[in-house]
């Protein structure tokens with residue numbers, strides 16, 4: 010077989026038994042989420058690993074547990090899945106390093122969430138917080154009659170297509186309704202992303218107005234669309250995952266700041282890993298169903314664990330020592346954005362929760378700090394502040410010469 014077929018398919022026989030044996034022997038044996046974290050962070054050496062460059066058969070996503078190497082990327086994605094307060098992930102790296110495959114592999118790990126049965130997205134907690142008027146009349150009636158307002162379903166991975174227009178993202182006038190002389194607003198991608206994961210590939214190539222709309226909605230948890238006489242407000246709480254190839258252009262610093270964790274993704278260096286990755290890719294491409302099946306039990310276990318860990322997140326304690334050390338680190342690095350500490354501490358809580366603890370340790374900060382703090386210090390601000398400090402000094406010197414301080418011991422007043 011010279012050229013393996015590239016079209017997506019979900020069944021068929023493996024190209025050879027040998028391929029599958031290789032994969033079997035190279036497969037990572039991971040029994041729990043904690044074990045996975047240990048492997049991912051290097052605390053436990055994996056028995057063997059695989060991953061990467063899987064071709065185009067994405068019908069059945071490549072299993073997360075089958076990804077070779079790329080431990081930092083896997084850790085960041087898991088943390089973001091466990092704790093949405095982290096503020097998402099940005100994967101930065103050249104083409105062909107498995108960013109998209111890794112993100113799509115999350116599909117099988119996505120947790121069950123409570124979703125509203127109502128078009129307006131009414132939730133029981135809206136009533137708990139804002140009273141019965143906080144939901145639509147229909148939901149108010151259901152609530153009074155003890156009918157459920159929500160159902161449970163698996164979260165989705167919503168991918169923003171390249172070249173998305175503002176109208177696709179936030180929604181616009183419903184053209185079909187307009188044909189019947191009705192004015193209605195059609196939901197955009199952001200409304201579909203509510204409570205889901207929103208994946209933006211090539212985030213650096215998105216138009217300014219689209220990325221601004223997404224980031225504003227993500228920061229506020231909702232957004233409004235106004236078209237002529239009609240307007241609508243949608244909930245938009247989602248975990249944002251972006252990827253970009255730095256060769257194709259930079260991301261504005263203020264956009265970069267909005268992503269919680271940042272991973273610099275590189276190609277696999279270890280030749281053994283590259284071989285394992287190639288073999289896994291080949292086995293997956295030749296028979297996705299069989300390949301995915303090998304990981305099915307472990308994937309299911311992990312998915313259940315993620316669900317459990319998510320419930321614990323808000324109970325994980327941050328001691329005074331940990332808080333102070335985190336802030337000291339951030340100030341030492343001269344990072345100004347408050348998002349730095351939010352991401353740092355929320356990532357540490359997620360890590361502790363996965364590790365089965367109810368309190369964050371200093372060691373957790375050490376593990377998650379590179380993810381949370383890298384690329385936070387802008388060169389522009391650094392230069393700007395140095396310039397300003399110099400000007401300030403010149404000003405003070407001039408003042409001292411021309412209008413000497415009457416109170417040399419300190420400032421007057």
Ligand SMILES: [Zn+2]
Nearest residue numbers: 127131145148
């Ligand atoms: Zn409702």
